[in-house]
C-alpha cells in the first residue's frame with residue numbers, strides 16, 4: 001500500500017512507524033512543512049492513566065520515551081497566598097521536540113520516508129492508496145472536506161500563551177493571580193531536568209483590559225514575568241513563537257472521506273488543561289494501524305478505525321470541555337476557601353472523585369473532610385476524625401438538614417425514605433388548584449382538608465428525623481395529562497380541564513392549546529399559591545419549593561419559547577420574570593420567616609432560541625435577590641422538541657454555575673446515585689444538597705432456607 005501522511009507531529013510519525021512495522025512492504029512517506037528540529041510549544045504532559053497501549057504497539061519507542069520522561073506525583077494549587085499540594089497523581093512529561101526526535105529516528109530506522117520543508121496547500125496534490133491528514137488543529141484537509149466530514153471548529157475556553165521557563169518545578173503547579181483587570185492562571189509542569197512548560201491563560205475580556213491584545217511578543221513576556229515574578233523566583237520565561245491564541249475545539253461527524261483519513265488534532269482536540277491531546281493522537285495511530293491489520297480494504301479499515309476511536313475520544317472531549325469551561329469561569333470560585341477551591345479544581349473534569357482522591361492522597365481528603373465538616377457546623381468545631389461531606393450537616397434559611405442527601409418520592413413513601421436516612425425529603429408536585437394538576441392523581445393543597453391530610457405524613461417524616469420540603473406548583477400547559485405510568489405528556493382522553501400558560505402555545509403536538517393568562521387569571525393563581533403556602537405551613541412542612549421548572553406554569557413565563565406576550569409580562573427577561581417574582585413575593589408574605597423558601601428552576605431550555613445558562617444564572621440571581629434561599633437546578637422540558645444532554649451528573653455543572661455566580665445555595669440531581677458523587681459535588685462546593693436516585697436492588701434478597 002502507498003501511504004502519504006501529511007504532518008510529522010506525534011500522530012503522523014507514530015502511524016508511519018506502526019504501519020511500516022505491520023507490513024514492511026508499505027511505501028510510506030511523511031510530509032512536514034517544518035524542519036526536523038522545529039516545532040511549536042514546549043513540554044507535553046501525560047496525565048494519570050497508563051501508557052500501556054504504547055508499550056504494546058511499539059516497545060522500542062515506548063522504552064526510549066518513558067526513559068526520557070520527567071515524572072512526579074504532585075499537583076500544587078497556588079491560590080490566595082497559599083500553596084496546597086495533593087499527591088499520588090502520577091504524571092509524566094517530555095519535551096515535544098524530544099518526543100518528535102525519538103519518533104523521527106524510529107521512522108528512519110524502519111524505512112519510513114520523512115520529507116521536511118514540504119508544505120501541502122492543496123489536498124488534491126497528495127496521492128496514495130491511503131492519504132492521512134495528520135496536519136494538526138488547522139488541518140488543510142479538514143478545511144477542504146469540512147462539509148462532508150461535518151466539521152465543527154470553535155474557540156474554547158480562555159486566551160492562552162504557551163511559554164517555557166528555566167525554572168524546574170517539582171509538581172504540576174496551578175497558579176492563580178488576581179489583577180485589577182481580572183484573574184490570570186498558569187498551568188506549569190517540568191518536562192526535563194532544565195525546563196518547565198508555563199502556560200498562561202485568562203478570559204478574553206481580562207486579556208483585552210490588560211492591554212495584551214496590543215502587546216508585542218516581547219512585551220507580553222515582560223508582562224507575564226512581572227505578574228508571576230514570585231512564582232518564577234528569578235527565572236525567565238522562554239518563547240517559542242509564543243503568542244496568545246484561542247484554543248480551538250475540533251469535532252468531526254466523520255473522520256474519513258474516500259481514502260483520506262483524519263488523525264490526531266486534525267480529527268479532534270481536547271483542551272490542554274487535561275493533558276491528553278498527544279496521547280489521543282498516538283492512540284489514534286495505534287487504532288488505525290490495527291484496523292489495517294484486520295482489513296485489507298481501505299474503506300473497511302477506516303470505518304473500523306472510526307468506530308473504535310470516536311466513542312473513546314468523545315468521552316475525553318467531554319472531560320476536556322468541563323475542564324476548559326472551569327478555567328474560563330474560575331474567577332467565580334474566588335469566594336471558595338483555598339481547601340475547597342483546590343478540591344474543586346482537582347475534580348473539575350469529573351475524572352477524579354472524592355473516593356478516587358482518597359486512594360491517591362488520603363491526607364488531602366482527610367484535611368478536606370475536616371475543614372468541610374467544621375465549616376458546616378455553626379460552632380465551627382473541627383473534628384480529628386471527620387465524616388465525608390455527605391454527612392456534614394447544613395443550615396440554610398432556618399432549615400437544618402442532618403446530611404446532604406435529598407430523596408424525592410410520592411406522598412405515600414415519604415416516611416419510608418426518611419427512615420432510609422435521607423437528609424431532606426421532597427414531595428412530588430403538589431398543585432395549588434385543580435386546574436394546576438398534571439394529572440387527576442396529582443395531589444393538591446387547595447382546601448383545608450388537603451392540609452389535614454398532609455399533617456400525619458409530615459409528622460411521620462419528622463418522626464424519622466428528617467425535615468420535609470413541599471414542591472408547590474401549577475402544571476400550566478403540561479396539565480390534564482394521563483398518569484406518568486402510562487407515558488409522558490399524554491393528554492387525558494376524557495375529563496380534561498382547560499389549561500393556562502403565559503401564551504397560547506401547546507406543549508406537544510397532541511396537547512390542547514392553553515389559554516394565555518389574563519390579569520384575572522394571574523390574580524387567581526397568585527392567590528392560590530399564597531393560600532396553598534399558608535396551608536403548607538400549617539401542615540408542618542419545613543421548607544417550600546416553588547416550581548418554576550420544566551415548562552410548568554411559572555416556567556412558561558420565564559422562557560422566551562413559551563412566553564410570546566407583548567404586555568408587561570413578556571419580552572425582556574425582566575418582564576418575563578415579573579409574574580414568577582410576584583408569586584414569590586406574595587408567598588413570602590405568608591411563609592414563616594424561619595422556614596426555607598426555595599425555587600425549582602430550569603436554567604437552560606436546551607433548545608434553540610430558549611433560555612441559555614447565562615439567562616438561567618441571571619434569573620436565579622433575580623429570584624435570590626427577591627428572597628429565594630435555595631435553587632433546585634433543573635434543565636430542559638420547556639418545549640417537547642428540546643435536545644437534552646442527559647448523562648450521569650448532567651446537572652452538576654449547571655448547579656456549579658448557579659451557585660458560584662448567583663451566590664445562592666443549590667440542590668442538584670441528574671441521575672446521582674452514589675455517596676461518592678454527593679461527597680464530590682458537595683465537597684467541591686458545586687451544590688449544597690444532592691437529590692439521590694436509588695434504584696431498587698435485588699442484591700439482598702431473601703432466599704429459601
Ligand SMILES: Cc1cc2nc3c(=O)[nH]c(=O)nc-3n(C[C@H](O)[C@H](O)[C@H](O)COP(=O)(O)OP(=O)(O)OC[C@H]3O[C@@H](n4cnc5c(N)ncnc54)[C@H](O)[C@@H]3O)c2cc1C
Nearest residue numbers: 007009010011033044045120135136264265272276277278
Ligand atoms: C498550549 C497547549 C498545550 C498542550 N499540552 C499538552 C500536553 O501537556 N499533553 C498532551 O498530551 N497534549 C498537549 N497538547 C495537545 C498536543 O499538542 C496535540 O494534541 C498534539 O500535538 C496532536 O498531535 P498531532 O500529530 O495530531 O498534531 P501536531 O502535533 O499539531 O502535528 C501536526 C504537524 O503537521 C504539520 N503541518 C500542518 N499543516 C501542514 C501542511 N499543510 N503541510 C505540511 N505539514 C503540515 C505541522 O507543522 C505539525 O508538525 C497541548 C496543546 C496546546 C495548544
